[in-house]
Amino acid sequence: MIKIAILGSTGSIGRQTLEVVDRFPEELRVVALAAGKNRQPFLEQCLQYRPLIVSLATEEDAKWLKAALAEQNYYPEVHFGLDGLVRVATCEEATVVVTALSGAIGLRPTCAAIKANKQIALANKETLVAAGEYVTKLASEHQIQILPVDSEHSAIWQCLHGEEKTSVRRIILTASGGPFRQMARADLAKVTPQMALKHPNWTMGQKITIDSATLMNKGLEVIEARWLFNLDYSDIDVVVHPQSIIHSLVEYGDGSMLAHLGMPDMRIPIQYALSYPKRWFNDLPRLNLTELKGLTFEEPDLERFPALALAYQAGKQGGAAPAVLNAANEIAVHAFLAGRIGFMQIPEIVEKVLENHKPTGINNLEEILAIDQWARNEAARIISNC
Ligand SMILES: NC(=O)C1=CN([C@@H]2O[C@H](COP(=O)(O)OP(=O)(O)OC[C@H]3O[C@@H](n4cnc5c(N)ncnc54)[C@H](OP(=O)(O)O)[C@@H]3O)[C@@H](O)[C@H]2O)C=CC1
Ligand SMILES: CC(=O)[C@@H](O)[C@H](O)COP(=O)(O)O
Ligand SMILES: [Mn+2]
Secondary structure, rough: OOEEEEOOOOOOOHHHHHOOHHHHOEEEEEEEEEOOOOOHHHHHHHHHHOOOOEEEEHHHHHHHHHHHHHHHOOOEEEEEEEHHHHHHHHOOOOOOOEOOOOOOOHHHHHHHHHHOOOOEOOHHHHHHHHHHHHHHHHHHHHOOEEEOOOHHHHHHHHHHOOOOHEEEEEEEOOOOOOOOOOOHHHHOOOOOOHHHHHOOOOOOOHHHHHHHHHHHHHHHHHHHHHOOOOHHHHHHEEOOOOOEEEEEEEOOOOOOOEEOOOOOOHHHHHHHHHHHOOOOOOOOOOOOOHOOOOOOOOOOOOOOOOOHHHHHHHHHOOOHHHHHHHHHHHHHHHHHHHHOOOOOHHHHHHHHHHHHHHEEEEEEEEHHHHHHHHHHHHHHHHHEEE
16 A cells, blocks of 8 residues: 655646545555645545645634534644645655645655655656755655656656666657747737636646746756756757657667657556556546547747746756746746736746846755745846836
8 A cells, every 4th residue: 555645635736646546545545635725625635535634825724624624523633834734745654745736835845755755756846946956866865766747757757767878868858839839929928827828738737837838847847857867958858749649758879769658648647656666557548549630749949938948048057047947937927827927028037037146056955945035036026127
């Protein structure tokens, strides 16, 4: 029996993780759950899965939850805030922590989970973007595997199984291109949050959906791949593949390319991160090759989608730059969703914050969090002057 804690159980990845749990009741058991503001769905999850430790974002919601659970004669540990996330991430019974929070808020609980010797099934890419070097070093010191959940990274991980790292020529991350793949630059300035929230292939949380539309998601994934697979940026490429059927590829030195194909369904990589090294049979919809209308590929357009180039630039610069990129992007995406800035201002703001950042190395978690906070403040300052 694999005992799991989920950080972000009310979100897109969190709910799909629970669907995987429902399919495999003999293999998987939920022992701890954390969410943010969606207290009613979280209450229902708690009553269904009966975790030992639970947490919500605010003290008020935690009090409400505790009372609602007590009415059902159920008394788990109830926590709130960042400390609550850490408590869920370090639940003694858990062997695997699924990190399904959105944003760098996942950094501290993920580190706490690693220090508590939990395996990490990582969806929360912002943690590796902000602190890839620190987190991967910590994981290696604790002999913890970080198991990829992100579809592209799960694909690459599977294409690398059994191969020598020295045989790899490069990896190729596929990108859908988002909803504005064919839109002229002049029109991009006018897109609304409602338009940007319509991803062509995936149903996801709001933040990652906007990141997909700007191609920042692919930039974050390039940095995520750099740390998950310990590769140079020169060995990580991106190709636009609008159908999202090939989830990514590895090119080997002998000219072979291994690709991972499947339906665009996150329950597949979530399940694999939990079943690894086994593969469990399931009844999910299957890919029918003869029904495919064709698989096409294009170069990403860095003029219209500068966020991808910014991410490569920050990744190559190293030090605190990726943390700055990530934090500024989080604030800019939030401002776009709130109608305070335009779509093309998202990469502009990230670029300005990167320019204003004085390059520095980072040695520990507190320094990373301080830089993250500086970048958030700087992005907010620039937005308030827009
Ligand atoms: N969705 C997808 O298909 C994919 C997502 N990912 C990555 O997975 C991560 C999660 O994405 P996704 O599921 O789409 O995001 P969602 O926005 O759907 O879910 C985020 C979850 O985090 C919780 N949360 C957010 N802030 C806090 C906080 N301060 N304290 C406690 N809980 C908090 C939310 O709680 P609440 O709702 O209760 O407020 C929710 O449960 C992201 O890093 C994303 O990039 C990667 C690949 C695919
Ligand atoms: C499902 C998943 O892994 C997302 O990260 C997805 O890849 C986003 O689509 P884009 O390729 O449009 O960024
Ligand atoms: Mn992805």
